[in-house]
Amino acid sequence: MSSSADHGDYHQRIVQVRVHLELSQEKIARQLGLSLRAYANYERGERAVPVELLRALYEQFSIDPAWLLTGDGNMILDRDVRYRLDQKTLDSVLVAVARIEARLDVPLDAKRKARLIGLLYEQCQLVGDSADDILKDSRISRLTR
Template sequence: MADRPYDYLSSLGARLAIARNELGMSQKKMADALGISLRAYQSYELGKRSIPVERLVELHRIFSVDLNWVLLGVDAVRLKHDLFALEEFEVALDKYLSDNGISLKSEKRGAIAARWYRSFLEGKGVIMDDVHTWIELLKE
């Protein structure tokens, strides 16, 4: 039997309350931060109403709350990512390829970026000389 909507809303409300408590905020302060009335916010935590998407976006934008967890009860992997570092690496990779007249198919370039990024997230820095070696191995 499928979950009834109020069962889902109760679970979502409980996760909202947990997130708010982890931030050390009162219901009033959270409501103010999200631009809603206290009564509306309380109804979300109690599972009586569904929180609007716009308020969820604000919750994430202001407090970096994991919306995957709030909505589904599971952690999102991507929130731990450092997209700025990946972007910097991709710019450096493109510059190196261009400066050296090297052409790589997009899937090979993607494999290099993915391998570098996986190492970065694991805390195993990869020096650019190693990346250059990978490029030499994959050159067409």
């Protein structure tokens, strides 16, 4: 049997999460697919928190797993940051892809077109201010070989 000392004080952060979300132990356990007893054991520090619980807290409530384990950073991750697109860059990429397709005998299939858009967008994001250079026809020819 493990003791609460074996698991640091992250069990207290599990309590913080539940209190922050204004949920009872029963409700959060149900939402996480756990029995009330198992969840209560995590809060008391009687059981080590499994990776599956870290993943469920992240997926259900955007709880930062690193914060949960260490206390560093913020409890809630701004998950939307990863999904925000720079519309101007995306528009430029789409124009460049349309130029490429206009020169082809056969249009790109959806999968290849999506991969090309992703590649060009990623390259533009990596280089920042000089993204227009990536979208020049001569540069695109090198990237798409």
